Amino acid sequence: MTTLTEADALEGLRDALGLLKDREQVAERLLASSAKHSFDPDKELDWEAPFEEGKWFWPPELVSLYDTPLWHRMSEEQRLLLSQHEAAALASLGIWFEIILMQLLVRHIYDKAATSAHVRYALTEIEDECRHSKMFARLISHGGTPWYPVSRVHQNLGRLFKTISTTPGSFTATLLGEEVLDWMQRLTFPDERVQPLVRGVTRIHVVEEARHVRYAREELRRQMVTAPKWSQEFTRITSGEFARVFSIAFVNPEVYTNVGLDKREALAQVKASGHRREVMQTGAKRLTDFLDDIGVLRGVGRRLWRSSGLLA
Numbered sequence: 001m002t003t004l005t006e007a008d009a010l011e012g013l014r015d016a017l018g019l020l021k022d023r024e025q026v027a028e029r030l031l032a033s034s035a036k037h038s039f040d041p042d043k044e045l046d047w048e049a050p051f052e053e054g055k056w057f058w059p060p061e062l063v064s065l066y067d068t069p070l071w072h073r074m075s076e077e078q079r080l081l082l083s084q085h086e087a088a089a090l091a092s093l094g095i096w097f098e099i100i101l102m103q104l105l106v107r108h109i110y111d112k113a114a115t116s117a118h119v120r121y122a123l124t125e126i127e128d129e130c131r132h133s134k135m136f137a138r139l140i141s142h143g144g145t146p147w148y149p150v151s152r153v154h155q156n157l158g159r160l161f162k163t164i165s166t167t168p169g170s171f172t173a174t175l176l177g178e179e180v181l182d183w184m185q186r187l188t189f190p191d192e193r194v195q196p197l198v199r200g201v202t203r204i205h206v207v208e209e210a211r212h213v214r215y216a217r218e219e220l221r222r223q224m225v226t227a228p229k230w231s232q233e234f235t236r237i238t239s240g241e242f243a244r245v246f247s248i249a250f251v252n253p254e255v256y257t258n259v260g261l262d263k264r265e266a267l268a269q270v271k272a273s274g275h276r277r278e279v280m281q282t283g284a285k286r287l288t289d290f291l292d293d294i295g296v297l298r299g300v301g302r303r304l305w306r307s308s309g310l311l312a
Contacts, residue, residue: 015225016293026218027117030211034124037207041135045200047142055195056080057087057143062184064251064276068269070261078259085255087198088145090181091136093249096150096158097177098129103162104170108219121215128208139201148252157245165238166231168223172239172296174216175287176246180310182209183283217290224294236296240304247280247308277309284310 013020063083065071071079105126109119140147149155165173185202188194224232256266270276288311291297297305305311 013225015221015295017221020222020225021218023218023222024117026215027121030121030215031117031124033211034121034128034208038128039131039204039208041131041138041201041204044204045135045197047138047197049197051143051195051197054080056191056193057084057195057198058090059184059188059191059194061275062187062279064270065266065273067275068273070266070269074261078261082255082259082261084143085145085148085258086251088140088143089148089252089255090250091140092148092252093150094136094177094181095133096155098133100158100162101174101177102126102129104165104174107162108167108170125212125215128212132205132208135201135204139197142197146254146258148254150249150252154245154249161238161242166227166234168220168227168231168235169238169242171216171220171223172235172291173242175213175220175290176239176243176284178209178213178216179287180246180250180280180283182206182213183286220296221294224296232295233299236298236301237304239291239296240301240308243305243308243310247310250280280310281312 057080060066060079060083063071063079063086065074065082074082105122109122112119137147150158161169161173182205185206189199189203189206191199224235227235251270253263253267256263288297288305297311302311
């Protein structure tokens with residue numbers, strides 16, 4: 001009796017982007033890349049160097065209040081301080097998200113062959129995410145800013161999502177958390193206006209996250225072709241809701257209070273800012289184009305994505 005391999009079962013299957021790639025071949029290439037291009041932030045970065053006076057902690061154009069009436073009233077010192085607190089808030093959000101991601105990856109590989117390259121790469125990615133979370137935490141501590149946890153509501157929504165998420169839903173959420181921040185970090189690490197330590201942190205994250213995005217994209221393509229119809233539809237709805245939560249949690253409102261601004265006024269101006277809306281939609285466009293191509297952005301899910309502000 002001939003044993004049907006996964007490659008045989010998927011032979012000829014395609015989506016709007018073409019033939020599905022062999023899972024093991026993708027994982028082998030990612031493992032090879034990990035062996036060549038992985039970093040230990042504790043050794044790679046100069047944690048003893050003081051911050052440089054007058055430099056940003058996040059490119060000013062990516063700070064939430066940029067080009068709002070409130071921004072124009074703020075002193076340069078207050079703008080720089082806001083960039084530092086927003087960088088700390090994004091690092092805190094990144095830790096929350098990566099802890100969720102690690103749990104979802106463990107669930108994904110729970111019943112798969114531990115000797116497969118696909119599982120070995122998932123474990124390698126978990127190693128990466130552990131280092132990233134520690135790196136972000138060290139950056140927050142180094143700057144002397146508070147840790148900015150997500151709200152209790154979002155904390156509990158994250159707990160619920162981890163419990164009920166399907167495999168395609170998990171990988172859609174993974175991409176949402178990774179790709180918007182990745183776009184911002186690709187603008188940050190070459191920007192000489194930004195603190196060298198922040199640039200170093202974002203450079204490491206961009207290099208290693210590129211592999212994570214490739215892994216998640218290929219698996220999500222596979223899932224949106226092979227998963228049951230109910231799972232595909234559930235993914236569309238849950239991903240839209242996660243996009244809505246993500247857009248709200250993206251900047252912690254306590255940053256405004258901690259730099260001496262009126263929180264309600266700041267939130268209202270961010271919400272009304274055409275520049276901010278364009279930044280968020282541009283940061284998400286590569287992802288939303290991909291999700292549209294593979295059939296995630298349909299029906300109720302698409303309406304939820306629009307309500308999040310991430311989809312034009």
